[in-house]
Amino acid sequence: MAYPKKIPHGIMFHHFYNEAHPWGQGAISADDLNDLLHYIGLERILPPLEWLKRLKENKLKNGDVCLTFDDALLCQTEIALPVLEKYGLKAFWFVYSGVFEGRLENLELYRFFRVKYFDNIDDFYQLFFKKVSEFGIATEADPEVEKKMLADFPFYSANDVRFRFLRDKVLRKDNYEKIMDAILKDRGLNKKEMSKSLWMSNKDLKYLNDSGHVIGLHSYSHPTSLADLSFKEQFDEYKKNYSHIKRATGQNPAAVAHPVNSYNKNTLKILRKLGVICGFRSNMFPKTKMGAINANAFEMAREDHANIVKMMEM
Numbered sequence: 087m088a089y090p091k092k093i094p095h096g097i098m099f100h101h102f103y104n105e106a107h108p109w110g111q112g113a114i115s116a117d118d119l120n121d122l123l124h125y126i127g128l129e130r131i132l133p134p135l136e137w138l139k140r141l142k143e144n145k146l147k148n149g150d151v152c153l154t155f156d157d158a159l160l161c162q163t164e165i166a167l168p169v170l171e172k173y174g175l176k177a178f179w180f181v182y183s184g185v186f187e188g189r190l191e192n193l194e195l196y197r198f199f200r201v202k203y204f205d206n207i208d209d210f211y212q213l214f215f216k217k218v219s220e221f222g223i224a225t226e227a228d229p230e231v232e233k234k235m236l237a238d239f240p241f242y243s244a245n246d247v248r249f250r251f252l253r254d255k256v257l258r259k260d261n262y263e264k265i266m267d268a269i270l271k272d273r274g275l276n277k278k279e280m281s282k283s284l285w286m287s288n289k290d291l292k293y294l295n296d297s298g299h300v301i302g303l304h305s306y307s308h309p310t311s312l313a314d315l316s317f318k319e320q321f322d323e324y325k326k327n328y329s330h331i332k333r334a335t336g337q338n339p340a341a342v343a344h345p346v347n348s349y350n351k352n353t354l355k356i357l358r359k360l361g362v363i364c365g366f367r368s369n370m371f372p373k374t375k376m377g378a379i380n381a382n383a384f385e386m387a388r389e390d391h392a393n394i395v396k397m398m399e400m
C-alpha cells in the first residue's frame with residue numbers, strides 16, 4: 087500500500103544510528119530512511135522553499151509532504167543528509183540554539199549515555215535505582231500511580247513506570263539531574279566531551295542553508311513546556327533562537343517547529359511578530375470527523391517517522 091495522500095504535512099525525524107552513533111529507541115538507519123523516502127514517493131516531497139511558496143499562495147494540496155529534522159542532531163547531518171543528497175532532496179532543519187552556544191542539553195546527553203553505555207534499558211534502570219537509594223530515597227512506585235500509568239501506557243514495563251514515577255513525581259528535574267550527573271561522574275564521563283558527538287555546528291547550518299535547505303526556529307533552550315512560560319520568557323526563547331540562526335546562515339528564519347508540541351496564543355503572536363510564516367506541530371492532530379486538519383499556517387501537521395515505519399510493515 088502506498089503512503090496515503092493526507093492533508094499537507096511534514097514528516098518528522100529525530101535520531102539516526104550507524105557505527106558512530108549508537109542505536110536507541112526510535113532511531114533509524116540510512117537504509118531505513120532510504121526505504122521510507124521511496125515508500126512516501128520521492129516525487130511527492132516538496133523542497134522547503136517550494137513548501138513555503140505554496141503555503142503563501144494557498145496552493146498546498148492533499149498529498150504534499152515535506153521533510154523536517156528536529157533538534158540540530160549531528161546524526162542527522164552525518165547519516166540522513168547523504169541519503170537526501172543522493173536524491174537531491176531538501177528539508178527543514180529545526181534547531182534550538184543553546185547547544186550552539188555551549189549550553190548542555192541534559193535530555194539529549196542522558197539519552198546518549200543510556201543508549202551508548204547499556205546493552206538494555208533494565209541495566210540502566212538497576213544502576214539508576216541503586217543511585218537513588220544511595221541518596222536515601224525510596225525507589226518503589228506508588229501502587230495507585232503505577233496502576234494508572236500502566237493503564238495509560240500499556241507498553242511500559244514495570245521498570246519504565248518505576249523510573250518515570252521517580253523522575254517526574256519524586257525527584258523532579260533538579261534532583262533527577264543531580265542523580266544522573268552523579269552517575270555520569272562515577273563513569274568518568276565529561277558532558278562537554280560527550281556533546282561533541284551529539285550536535286551540529288554553525289558550519290553545518292551554513293552548509294545546509296547554502297545548499298537549499300531551510301533552517302527553522304525551535305526555541306533557545308528547548309523547554310519541555312514552552313506554553314507554561316510567560317510572554318516575555320517565550321519572546322526571549324525565540325528572539326535568541328532567531329538571532330543565532332540569522333548570524334549563522336545570513337537568513338531570516340521563516341518557519342518554526344513547536345518544541346515538544348508546546349505553544350499557545352502568545353507563542354503564535356511572538357512568531358508572527360518575528361516574521362515567521364509557517365509553523366509545525368509534532369502530530370497529525372487535531373482530528374475532526376473528516377480526518378486531520380491544519381488549523382492554520384502556524385499549526386501544520388507532522389507525522390512522526392515511527393508511525394510511517396509501522397504503516398510500511400502492514
Ligand SMILES: [Zn+2]
Pocket residue numbers: 156157304308345346
Ligand atoms: Zn525538539
